[in-house]
Amino acid sequence: MLPAVKKVRAGQKVRHMVEVIIEDFGYDELAKPVVKPLEGIKIAGYVGCQTNRPFGIDGESFENPMYLDKRVDTLGAEFIPAYEKKVQCCGGALAFSEPEKSHDRVKGIIEQVVY
Numbered sequence: 043m044l045p046a047v048k049k050v051r052a053g054q055k056v057r058h059m060v061e062v063i064i065e066d067f068g069y070d071e072l073a074k075p076v077v078k079p080l081e082g083i084k085i086a087g088y089v090g091c092q093t094n095r096p097f098g099i100d101g102e103s104f105e106n107p108m109y110l111d112k113r114v115d116t117l118g119a120e121f122i123p124a125y126e127k128k129v130q131c132c133g134g135a136l137a138f139s140e141p142e143k144s145h146d147r148v149k150g151i152i153e154q155v156v157y
Contacts, residue, residue, distance in 0.1 A: 064099050064109050069116050079118020086122040086155035087111050091131040105129065127154045 063072070087110030099109045107129065111121035130151055133144035 058093065060093060060109065061099055064113070069112055072113065073116040076117055081118050083119040084122055085114045085119045086125040087114055087128060088125075088151060089128050091129060092134070122155060125155055127151045 089107050089110055099107065102109055110128075111123070114121040127150065131147065132151060133140075133147035136144040136147075
């Protein structure tokens with residue numbers, strides 16, 4: 043027997059998990075449990091297109107969102123500020139139908155940050 047299905051009412055706001063974590067808890071609260079900061083580690087925050095749209099964090103730019111960079115900072119690591127491909131589509135929708143195109147997109151995203 044299938045479990046009961048909850049009814050969804052029109053007008054309910056659907057939120058991304060990242061949106062909830064950052065807007066409801068905040069960076070200061072997220073930094074409190076850090077006991078071993080990730081000092082000396084550089085991280086390129088890849089947001090991609092599916093996390094960035096249609097959601098988005100209040101006050102953030104869709105072209106250069108900083109919420110993941112700020113999160114990296116709360117962990118004590120250094121974010122790479124000039125990561126131009128942080129919102130580029132990885133071609134995930136093409137992974138099965140045209141895998142070579144998806145692979146090329148992912149390769150470009152990774153290679154842009156490797157230095």
